Amino acid sequence: MSDYNIDELIKTVFDIRDANWKPTDKIPLINKEIEQLKSDLKTYLNNSDYDVTGILKESKELCEESKRLTEDMRTCQQEIEEETMAEIVKSIENHDALVKELECINFAINIVFDVVQCGKYVKEFDDGRDAQSFTRAVEAVSDLIEFIENPADGFQHLGLYHNTKHAAQLILDSLLNDLSTEWSRLAHWSSKMCTKKTVVTIVLNLDDSMAVIDILSALNKSKKLQEKINLFSEFLMKEVLVPIMLFDCTVYAETDVLMTLTINHAKQNCKPPYDAVIANLRLLFHYLSNKLNIEFCRGNTLMAMIGKQISAEFKETLIKEVLIDTIPNNINELQTYGRITAEIEDFQHFLALVKIFPEDKFSILDYIDDIDILFASKSSQYHLETARNIMLKDLSVTMSIGVETIPEDDELSISNLMDDGAEEALKILDKTIPKSLFFFPRCMISKTAQELLDLVYVMMEQAVQCSDLVCKRLYYTTRLVFELYDAVVPYHHEKYLQTIPHYVALFHNNCMYLAHNLQTFGDKWLILMEGREVDYAISFVDLVQKLRDLGYKHMTAHMQQQRKQILDNIRSSDLNCIVVKDVLGENAEAAIRQCLRQLHLLRNVWIGVFPNNVFTRLMATLVNMFVDELIHRVCTVEDISAEMAQQLSDMYTLVMYKAPHLFQDAGDVQKHVKTWVKLQELIFVLGGSLKDIESHWGEGQGPLARHFRTDELRNLIKALFQNTQLRANLLAKIK
Structure with missing residues (x-):
């Protein structure tokens, strides 16, 4: 039957455009349509493939059968509720009783099992003991203790549990004690310290026999072998390996089982050479390998266990205390360093062979990766130590250096080889820079100053041949040498520099000489580095003024x-109290003579040591101070007797006679001592008359006027001469 379109029916029966329809009018139409639909349905059912009548009949039968089954189920439910549930409740009660009985049986079975198992372990221990096997005995006791630590419920309340546990622990302790005794028999060591040496003895009775392997396995099973190895490894590292690296030692295999190490303490702080250390280590490890390469458990050996324990520390110590020292401190030895690295590499293969090093894990040649850094550090340290040793030497060992006179400029033939611009530039440079910049005057210096200068030149020559990293480090080390000079020399030679003029003169010259060379040292460094780019400034000029x-x-x-000293000599004599005395005591002349002797000693010490101009300037400074003090002693006195004036004149005349001999040229005293003429005029005043003084005053134009202040001269006249009209007239003229 085709689909029925209800919408079309409604549109046919009910016209939406007709608003005045009545229900009575539509009922016939609807009835007609219903009848039509019934006819269509009947026709459809008749033509259908399904037996509708049969289906309805079958449905009725199923419905009736369902009702019967429902009644049966209700009957069955009633029977279950009345009879079966009672039986089920009774069965549950029986089940609970059976469960409780089963638990009791299991509880008893577990306790019995633990007892049987303990007996089994005890029997295994007895069997192991009878077979004299430490391993079997230890395994049995260890298993018993481990088993008894987790007993079944109730077993721990039995007396058997406590007795078994206590007995097992006692047996294990006894076994461990026996094993410790056996280990001490197999391996023992000692160290005996004497006055000049220490003797270390190692005795290893280990071999690959079944008895030894049994002892090692038993120690391993009881977890005590690692403790023994740790103790031996610690002893081996601290008492044997480290001394071999640090001290002069003799390693000697007395027998197959006995090895002795003799550590000599006669030479302190004297490390043995690397090849001697390697030779001793080879002997030691060869002996240990022969005795300790015993496989006792799944490829494990005592040597491998020791290697695992000490390899990291041994490698670090070997590199730090031995191999680093093999790095040379100069470029020539560095270029042949491959021979040493080959020996070290061969030694590493040996260490891997004897199982001290895991072959794929450790390398004692790792330090070579930083060879430039290590070489720079080693070279710097060596040169600083060398420089410091030079600085500690005696300053009084001298040598002569410098030129007598600074050469005059000459045009030289080089001007013919240059163009006009270059020649003009050189002329301007010659006029701008003093010639003394390039020449050092003749004087004496300590040989140590020249040694130090030679050392820094060697450092420079090595630095320019090295990599940029090493060159930079050596450059800063060279600068540090002069910083070190400032710190070490004044401190170490402090006593001499405070008391001995010769030392002071030499130290002064040393500083000037080093500073003179540092002016151009940086330029020389840069010339040798021509063509190389550096990222730091090379200059030593800043150190010049510091030195x-x-x-x-x-x-x-x-x-x-x-x-x-000069002032103390003068001020401790009668020259310091002229105003209260009429006549000077002998100590006044003695003080002057003492000052002259002091200056004469300085002259003998300094002449030829200082450059001529420096000696003259220093001596003139002291003489000028001495003379000025003598003049001041007189010019500040209010009254001088005639006898004292004569004494002063005689003593000051002595100074006039002696002082010129303090200089290389007697004429230098007048050129460089500012108060010299003033002293001459003072002597003249002390022995002259008022008329003589007036003539030397010369109406303010004479020598007295040039060298004395007015107040000084007036005070001197008042002190020397009585108050007369002639003196008053002269004083009136001196204003």
């Missing part, structure tokens, strides 16, 4: 000390 100031500082301090 000069160091020399000035000690020279000035010593000059102050000499000045103080």
